[in-house]
Amino acid sequence: MNDKFLTPYNPQETEPRIARAWEDSGFFNPEKMIAAGIIPSDAPAFSMVLPPPNVTGTLHLGHAMMLAVQDIMVRFHRMKGDKTLWLPGTDHAAIATQSKVEKNLQKEGVRKHDLGREEFLKRVEEFAQASHDTIVSQVRRMGSSVDWSREAFTLDKIRERAVRTAFKRMYDDGLIYRGDRIINWDPKGQTTISDDELVYVDEKTKFYYFKYGPFTIGTARPETKFGDKYVVMHPDDKRYAEYRNGQKLELEWINGPITATVIKDEAIDMEFGTGVMTITPWHSAIDFEIAERHELDKEQIIDQYGKLLPIAGEFAGLKISEARPKIVEKLESKGLLVKVEEDYMHRVATAERTGGIIEPQIMKQWFVDVKKEFTILHSKLSGIADGQKATLKELMRAAVENGQIKILPDRFEKVYFHWIDNLRDWNISRQIWYGHRVPVWYKGDKIHVGVEAPQEEGWEQDPDTLDTWFSSGLWTFSTLGWPDETDDLKTYHPTTILETGYDILFFWVARMILMSTYLLGDIPFKTVYLHGLVRDAQGRKMSKSLGNIIDPVDMADKYGADATRMALIIGTGPGNDIRLSEDKIKAYKLFANKLWNITRFVLSNSEDFDPQDDSSGMHAEWTDEFENILKDVTSDIENYRFYLAGEKLYHYVWHRFADQIIEESKAMLQDPQKRRQTQAALRKILADSLKALHPFMPFITEEIWSLMPGNGGKPEDMLMVEKWPVKVQ
């Protein structure tokens, strides 16, 4: 027996060493497995992309859980003999990264405009590079068996070509257009953001009623009312039956007399307020739609910094917060204020990244049209034929509806459909500097959309960048070499499974389905497995301000990556949030040590055991029982019940194998008749336990495996490439 077993298991020394040995073997790369003769070249493929972490800093426990779950699947399939690819990378995360760097610069008293675009981008790239390096080392530290030789970045040269190719195709098909439409403007970040990047915050505010000619209108935002010259009511509202659509009224308003026009529109809720409202099409999505329907004028009231424009007369130049009380005061003095409700609850849209209060604005932006029909040339989607016409919405819906993509837990399919039904055109241009520059060039009134810039002089590229999800939407195939028809693409796409958090179902999962069904006519993955969020022991979200963040690398250093992984897996159902405390991680460190001592007992009691000599057979009662458990565990893993599989193994190894079988074996080992068959059974159970536990606790199992008699030294002898202990269909 190796002397190492005389002291307790030491994850700190073991884990980094094992991690290096795995990488040196090259077996995270499936082609190396084939070259070494471990699997045949026609083995079935299992492929998965790592959801690329944002290069905004370091990984948290949520990432660690994701890595653990995915590594379980990957190691299981690798041992099963599949051609297994887990493809890693990072996400430039455009606005998230840029605002992080801006905040850091602010601490030094530097603003991005002082640096200029080029210099600022250099700073962002330095930051991104540093984050990337940290993240990569963290992924390695957790034992994740990703194929580094294929590592990708959403903003590298190869992905840039993919992004531009995708953009051009969509543009040529009329699915990307540039237009003056209402968008979400973030005055703080000085950029537009998509509907999905909004965070609604409940706010208590005053709600004002003003006299508007013969009507009373209600508003929480008096400062937008300057340009209001349309008064809208429901066509069926009997209270206002005497007014006709298009009727003109002369009335007194904030800065003097105006001519107002009556509009009848069904968007009005008769129950709300007085059933009458004036509209501000430039700063409200609903108002914008009404204005579009009736071809009404639109006027801008508030500028991009949140200040009133000259249309506000004496109030021009004031900020919203300053202007509001003064405007109310003026209306009151003119006798136009009817009443004020004090505690009006409403929701304010804020920007997810900057916290800025969103001001809807009409701006010239780039959009993806999700409702426009186009002709699909090559379709591998069931129910969609080559040459058929469809919209992006229809493709996204079809891929899940026809069962080609399965979302787990399946309740999220409903959520997904609901999101598609409410989906509006996707605003993809951002007024930030970090990201893929919009691949469009202008010269006078000429426009060029392409993968390459025009050769001649005088063309200027669009200054905007693309929404970060535009590039991550291509991830399953841009990482495999698309737009080229590569071998990787043929072998590994569609990917087998996508494992990610339910919080990015819309942001990312839906966009990948959009991009893949459109550009490839195929699904990006067959199964989506959604995990929950990691919370602290009290069920709170982990955040810096609460000071309850647990760093996965700290935990790995303290208790071992194996223990951290187990704590993140056990007790976690798909789609459910999990609570994690340091005590739980500690408990699995004890388990690692238990496994270590089991080995110590088995090896020290079988030094005279000769595996070649099977004259006395094996104590089959134990091994048969374990085989049944292993079959059960295998089926749990195949059906994504990792928490059950892990728990069953934990329970068996500790409370059956150690507490009962080993205790019983002590007497049997003393009996010369039974000694050999007992040893054979103990060895067999230990070996199979290590194999089955390997996907969960890869480090300690690999280490013990390498110290078992007869398992010597060569890379292809490593446990990570051993055969799974029971047959799998």
Next chain:
RNA sequence: GCGCGAUUAGCUCAGUUGGUAGAGCAAUCGAUUUACACUCGAAAGGUCGGGGGUUCGAGUCCCUCAUCGCGCACCA
């Protein structure tokens, strides 16, 4: 407003297709110098949120209510 989830032992949670309630932690009692004190054993602890229904049988299926949490929409 629409939808989803949760509610099971003091705490954290399992319970896969309906077949007499489970684990871990905590608390209680006991054991223990050779695999392991980073240990082992024992006992204790629940009318499975309330009510109704389907069924021979419901924690599990259906209806309803309550509390908590989440998503989406609206918010003039």
